[in-house]
Amino acid sequence: MDGNRATSVREQHRFNAKNLQRYLAGKVKGVSDRSVLTVRQYSSGQSNPTFLLQSDGHSYVLRKKPPGRLLPGAHKVDREYTVQKALFSAGFPVPQPLLYCSDAEIIGTEFYVMEHAEGRIFRDMRLPGVSAAERTALYVCAAETLAKLHSIDLATLGLVGYGKGAGYCKRQVLTWTKQYKASAHKEIPAMDQLSDWLMKNLPLNDSDISLVHGDFRIDNLIFHPTETRVVAVLDWELSTTGHPLADLGYFLIECDSVHLVDPNLRSCCNAGFPSVKDLISVYCHCRGIPPSIPELNFFVALSFFKLAAIAQGVYARSLLGNASAPNAAEFGESVEPLAKVGLDVACRSVSLTHSQQLASLQLSSSAETFIYSIYVHNGTYIFCSAFNEHASKYTIQSNCCLFQEVFDYYTKHEHSPQRWVTPPIIEDLKVKARAAGLWNLFLPAVSGLSQLDYAHIAEETGCCVFAPDVFNCQAPDTGNMEVLHMFGSEEQKRVWLEPLLRGDIKSCFCMTEPDVASSDATNMECSLEKDGDHYIITGRKWWSSGKCVCVCMVFPCFRHGQHSMILVPMDMPGVKRIRPLTVFGQDDKGSGFYISVFVCVCVCVCVCVAGEGRGFEIAQGRLGPGRLHHCMRAVGLAETALQLLCQRAAKRQAFGKKLYQHEVVAHWIAECRISIEQTRLLTLSAAHALDTQGNKVARKQIAMIKVAAGRMACKVVDCSIQVHGGAGLSSDFPLAHMYSYARSLRLADGPDEVHLSSIAGMELRDQLKRARARL
The missing domain is CATH 2.40.110.10 (Butyryl-CoA Dehydrogenase, subunit A, domain 2)
Structure with a gap:
């Protein structure tokens, strides 16, 4: 939480800090009768007042009910505390809750205290100050976090009785209608019409139950200070158990439709905002559900109705003088526009999209699209989702484009000293990649990625032999940097x-x-x-x-x-x-x-x-990750070769039918796909072993992938060359160069035969150990 946004406590929210200090003394680390407790109030938040507590070098956050007369059923800080405690125990990113106090005598209302979470909070949905690529990744990360929340088993959390279960959508319409009418200051026909439509168009399946946040949006997330990941989800006041798609609809309107209400937000469609379709694909993939949501318009309309009702409540609290935010009086003006947008969504079967498509996929430079596709994989495990299916089309095109432009450069300067100079396009892309934070991704200490994380990125960069250099992830520099990092x-x-x-x-x-x-x-x-x-x-x-x-x-x-x-x-x-x-x-x-x-x-x-005589020790530490990177790049290379093979087989005709209709070519395609999938899974397994068990334990798996990847890549590229005929040997296609790379991989870092001997020796030892264990 950003302490810089905390100011002095507003008059209407003042409480006895000495009473609080005496209560917390001995219960919270760093707070005692002798320490100095400072209390400041966060300027953000429209519901429960939130305060930053600091004492003796420790920082905490306090959430309390607002004073005065409140709407029935609102401001349940005890529910916030309960759900955060359950989620923290389950490993979900929330600030650690420390204590709950129901005694209103302490500071005037009940409250709870939690740990202060360090990180970035974006109050502006446009995420100013970050690159377009990071902006996209932050929204994707938010969608993944929401999917993770909805995938948690309620029984595991101990929250089976936390909400009322089935019928959530109907209850939501009734609840927010009641809340709106209790705080309404004038008649707003659009609100009444929207409420009626929602009641008449409830989803047929209202029994899908999970823990829902109730207010899931970007400014309720704390992102890591430098990495693209969520470290805490805030503000659980509206959480309950119910239909998870209500959360998704609420999140999506921030990504796409809010600019309809405020013309000043039209710039949110600039570079770096993923389309709603892509975010739905990410969410559905992470939850393992189909990406089609036929009743999406209901959940989006419900979200606008909810926003309008909340705005009405904030305005009502401003009239009573107990609002948390200084600009609460302005919210009354947004109720009717929000309701009208909700009605517009309700009265048509919508498929929300940006007024512009994802800007990263519209760049004139296809190579810049390649940078985007890599950023999406940074720190995630998405490598076969519908989201990637959308991006991969551009990735393959950009890879071939990048290859051809670079290869043409080298062909042009084949007999001049310029052939040893890096082409300008590579240097230009390096600048853009570094500015986007896509730099040194291979090194865990720098990127924060595990070997399994980076394996997916290595596969993408392998699609074009020149791509690793763009991100400073090229061999042998990667291995040498690892040596210096570990042993220098x-x-x-x-x-x-x-x-x-x-x-x-x-x-x-x-x-x-x-x-x-x-x-x-x-x-x-x-x-x-x-x-x-x-x-x-x-x-x-x-x-x-x-x-x-x-x-x-x-x-x-x-x-x-x-x-x-x-x-x-x-x-x-x-x-x-x-x-x-x-x-x-x-x-x-x-x-x-x-x-x-x-x-x-x-x-x-x-x-x-590292000292004399330690060369072999260092080499083993260097070669484990390096071989892994080589193998995943080989998988990416093979994917490109198979793509080219299929394109050629579908276009060319021989002996009265398309090439793919000849059984031998069809079998090549099938065998190539089988080999690629086998090698990918074997390599990812080795990456996991490297992450969890270390270099020494993963030696056999590393040796196996080194043999499997080189053979597989050679086979797939060779089949593609065969289907291309004479063209496959020429510089018109990248296949000849790809084959030379794939074939040399069977010698680099040790020939297949040496690895096979090592694998056999390790397998014999493992079998002997198992035999002894059975005795």
Whole structure:
């Protein structure tokens, strides 16, 4: 809760702070008879007055009934306390409730106290001050939170008898009609007409029961200070058990229809607002229900009626002098316009949409749409919902577009030095991605994402081989940044990690050697000799890019325990790049791979990562997440290849019928889909194991996905090439380049055969353990 919005207590809400302090002393941490308790009032809120309490470095929030004569059944702070306590115990994001006091002698009314929740509260539904991409993600996050609330089992919460159950919609119409009439200051025909329509058009199924919030909107949510997630849902005064779609309808009108009431809010349709259709898809996917809501107009009309009745009540309290907000008198003017909008919704079968479609999907640059699609996945598990089906159409198009534009650049400069320069479109997109907060998503300590979270993002970026670079999530920089983050000294982090995180420099990883079988790392010959406070490095490495700094795996004298990792600036004297390497005869686009020679390269001992002899230990920590990222990118690549295959099979005709009508092609399509789904699920399982059990326990699963993903990607791309015929080998399609990437994946980070041997060894040990356990 934003303490900056708290002001001095308004005259009509003053109470005896000393009485409160004596009551809280010993019950709430930081409050004693000797401490100084400060009380300030939040300016927001139209119902129960809310106060910020601060004492001895601790902050709390107090909610109480307003003083004076109140409408019957309103301002039930005891219900707020009860439901928050149940939800907090269930792990749902609410501030922790601490105590409830029914004794009106303490401060004049009953009240309860809860923990102060830090974060962002947006009082303006347009969410000013955030990027369009984050604005979209915040609304999506709100929809997910609402779905999570409606998915909680009432018995688990211990709230089976909390409300009256079935018949909620009818009770809502009757309740708000009663509340409106009790506070009405004049006749408003639109309110009476809307009430009548609602009673005559109640949903046929009014027995769908869950815990409902009753006032679910953006300004009742506290978002994390920097992340796109809800840390607390506030204001449970109207909560009960009833039809969950009443909450959804109320939330949706804020996203789409409020600008009809206030012309000043028409700008809410600018970039960054998801359409109602998309939000419904997100909500329904998270709840596991069909996305079709035939009676949506009833719930939206009910929400407008409820808003109008609330506005009337706020205005009535202003007349009585006990309103919580200083602008309460203005609410009387909004009752009739709200009722008229509700009537307009009621009298037509509506499907709410923005007056403009989701702006992110209308950008002229399809690559900017790609940035949007990744942001949607940030911190969520949506990867096959209807929402993504809407976005994926644009994602595939933008991926192909991005690929073609970048590939055309490299083709144009194939024989010039410009082929080693990053194309302008990539640099432009980097600026936009970083401004949108889509930067270094792979690193949990920076992004807050788990490996399972990032796996979905890696799949999306894998759809285009150039995409990871846009978000500073490209190999080998990701692995090297992980090494420095986990094992680097403070000085190494300052000199190398921070510039890498900013995207100011690039790195490479030097392990493989041309003169030995590097699949057995103990064969490495690149040597490291200590000379006082310096090391001398001598040897040959290859498949290293010509970048600013390399993480070099070297071999001082003995086997596993003696390998070390050294940071070597590529402009050091003695570091020579002999010649660029090609993959299937083509340059690696962007930076290129080289044979590099280290001729008596002298570096300070301070560049040794984590100390001498820890190279293998560091490599295992680096390769787990890195292999996972490679595999999910391979899934994304395969999805694009299958998309292209299906498009080609549907368009081309041979021997009197479409290609997909030939049984062999149909079988390829089916087998490709099966392989992709199998690999995705296996990789997500490995990501979960990595998150929950760590690198060591997840080793077998990581090795399995490394084999499965490379084989799968090769198979799918090869089938797509076959369906495209000669075109599949040309630069007119990205398939040839995709195949070279997929085939090299079966060698990168160790060939399949090494992983298979490891898997077999681990499986035999696991079987032996199980056999012993059965004895």
